[in-house]
Amino acid sequence: MALLLSLLLAACIGLALTAGLLPYAFRLLGRLIGKSIRSKTQHRREILVQRALKEEAEQKDKQSEQDSKKKASSSTSLDSDWEKVNDGGDKTPTGNHTSSPISASDDSYDGIITFFHPFCNAGGGGERVLFAAILATQQRYPNALCVVYTGDHDASREQILTNVRNRFNIHLIPARIVFLYLTTRDLVLASRWPHFTLLGQSLGSLVLGWDAMNLLAPDIFVDTMGYAFVLALVKWLFPDVPTGAYVHYPTISTDMLESLHKEEGSGVNAGQGKGARGKAKQFYWELFAKLYSWVGGTIDVVMTNSSWTQNHVSQLWTRPRTQRKKPHPIGVVYPPCAVAELQDKIPSSGDPQRTRNILYIAQFRPEKMHQTIIEAFHAFLKTHHKDTPTESRPRLILVGSVRDDHDEKRVYKLRLQAQEIKDSVDFVVNAKWPQILEFLKTSSVGVNGMWNEHFGIGVVEYQAAGLISVVNDSGGPKVDIVVPIDGEPTGFHATTPTQFASAFAQALSLSPSEALAMRQRARKSSWRFSEKVFSDAWLGHLGNLVALATHSQKGQVERERGRERDKVK
Template sequence: MATSMLLALLATIPLVPIISLWLVKVLTRAIGWSLESQGRDRRAAIVAKIEKDRNAVAEGHNLFPDVEDGWEKIESTGSAENGQPLRDSWSGIVGFFHPFCNAGGGGERVLWAAIAATQRRWPNAICAVYTGDHDIDRSVLVSTVKNRFNITLQEHSLVFIYLSRRRFVLASTYPSFTLLGQSLGSMFLAYEAFQLLVPDIFIDTMGYAFAVAFCKYLFPKIPTAAYVHYPTISTDMLESLDDTTGGKGMHSGAGTGLKGKGKKNYWRIFARLYGWVGRQIDVVVCNSTWTQGHIMQLWKPKMESSSFATIIYPPCPVEELQAKIKVTPESEKARDECVLYIAQFRPEKNHSLILRSFAKYYHNSRSKVKPKLVLIGSVRANTPDEKHIYKLRLEARELKINDATTFICDAPFLVILEHLQKCSIITNGMYSEHFGIGNVEGLAAGLIPVVHNSGGPKMDIVVPYEGEIIGYLAETDQEFAEAFEKVASLDAQKRYAMRLRGRASTERFTEAVFAKKWIEQMDKLVQMQSSR
């Protein structure tokens, strides 16, 4: 009897993982059902408030007036099941998970451009942004987005869901096992989001894949999507642990010794977990070829699909820059020997490399007019960013270039526009930068790029146009300094021709192109939601 019972128990061991997974699904779906039930009244109140705002606007003027924001009219795409065009009357709630929506970087430009395109295509839909920025007001933020990014949002269709547990996704909360801590923390934050509002479609636009997979387990019928700016972990990060040159990012050479081996094993295990999580997402969009390559390698879709990890380049203000900044022989005379770097003031952007490079270029320059360096970027309040920029200012002083270097924080678009008009070189110092909107802005404005020989700048942006180069790639401070000198010493006619080629190459990065491709992916989600 005992033997037969033991054999029966042993026979069930292979079923333990299956049973465990089944129990997890049952439990999470029960939690999801509870969240939906508890949130019905709050959801109804939000919908009623939006409808009231819409009616008030409709009584005053046209809901969607034509605006000069660089966007073309978004045409209807997709079709209904009966073959007729999919109507614009879909009125569900699209939840955008973006805890730091007021950061002012390239990721936020994507968020607002995606919402603007969604609002135009589905004017009856509600766009809800889950954010931890409690100090923002809807009308103020809509105005800020217009001023900073020149993107027009329909305020009456927008709602902010304020989260109070954002600390769970801060790196400072997890001194050890930071990647895992932040990823699991995003699930706690997502749970709070769903307590406040369960959407009809859930989209992550910051890189919290764990939150999206969690949504799928809680609400299997809710279509999910992720716009991936940068994989949480990549093979480049793993390889950097063994790097001895110090040129492969913040973790170069960190794989040595007992602690380093532990870090390697931890990252490898996390990479597998990250891959499993990514495979739970319905629609995956990547911002660049570099990102797509890593996502394809890590997430490995369940089924081969040409649409998996579709590349949609971030929307760049190409049309506006081309309209407002002239690239002519006359404008060429007005440009200074100035190097411009547009990037958030964060350690990974490697401003220090650009400072060292510029110092070499500056001190060795034989020009009568000494070159200048302008660094423009956002600084997140109450974060290490504030201390970081202080250190950069000290470094500029130590390198004896402080008189030639200008730091500009949280600049409005008009200020950026002014410097794009008068500078000559656009640069980027980050190793494996996922894309680099600032580089595209520079090209569109006629600047010549000198960028890091890796990531998006190398694979997507500073690539030959019509068989000729449009800029230079570099890795070390010496290579950057030499490239700056190359641009400065170019024959005037050749330099002007390079500016024109660079500007022409930016047509694939326009806001209109982004809007069209974004709507194609959103259409899949709307059809999924409608069919369910």
């Protein structure tokens, strides 16, 4: 009996020790796998760096040749021609995304900064943030190589950069940007997970992250789409690699949980918390929120695109990040908006070209609530323009990009919904920047229908262009953008189709002096979201990541030297 008790006690002690060692064993396994991945991708890293240096050299030679031709041409010109050359010689080249100077460049950092953005060619606000961040990064750290993990196999680097120029007027240095193509992007599509979508997409993102790491091991890893689980994977494989997140929208939030018990105005899950099925959904979401909080605690630097997002992310991530002693607080970095360009190209007063049209700029995705806006516009026409000839009515202009067949089918369904008022509704798909600029210049009202829009770049564009905004009474448009200036309103808020219809009527019935005053207040407000403000904030957080990477590299060098000294001894 005593022997049996001794064996049981020994077994219990063994299990306890094993359980205590499991976390260490798990972390060690990650390090070993990460070391193997870094070794396996080293050759690709060397090829990419050499290609960048070669392309830079070729570009410099080409530029020198062009400069020589210009110099030769100018030296043979007449004195009167010299004056023309001199007049234009000090001007900044046109087409540059940033109107204000970036912080002085730092040639000392030459690592690989990777951006995880599987849908980088989608053409939405998130992509503007990505490429504006890369532009600022290239100007601050010209010797760094920016790598984007993407799933856009149908687009080459040249095609993507052309789209970036056309859509956002952002001009990047091609030699210092690389696109690595993922093969498992379909695993993060909502359509792939009809049930347990949040969990399914998060697990799918882990596979996608594994795909990315096996393409190239990073020196700095930044997620710009919201895949927090991928950041936790990177930390498991490469504990010394600094990780950053630019969060547009939390994957789960307290607002989402509350929306289960609301009937209207609370997004696609409104009112789904009833009965046993609803309780099960709420239980599942609460468990997922805990898991989301845990992975968020692994991230070194966290940026959010609005006060609303910061508040919700802080609720979930602050405690686990504090427990892991992450030194950098969660900060707000407002997305970059073309404020300077819009205010330069669109007049601030008079507005002789403006029609009474209502403009909605948003990707054709379900959460953008296009159907609500079409319903509201239909009600507005019925109430206020029932007997007005079609050619004299205000028009609803829906401008947005489509990512795939699902988006195209969504546009088709929206066209069917608008069939009764089709003569007063325009669908503009994948518009280029000059076309968008024209709509901003000639429309009167800008609308945003999404519930809890994380920020709302389109709304800032409305303000900078002098439109009167009508936005959903939630999220970033409510908290950060369409707020009083000098104690006076800069737009209208609404939730239901009836409220949107009423707001359209109010906006279009303002007297010329009232409308002008509101437009000017909105334009003044929009400067808070300029490209310069974004660049400065982004570079501050990126500087923290570079500092962590530099410190990590120094530590690795010291450890290598220590091992060499030990071998000599």
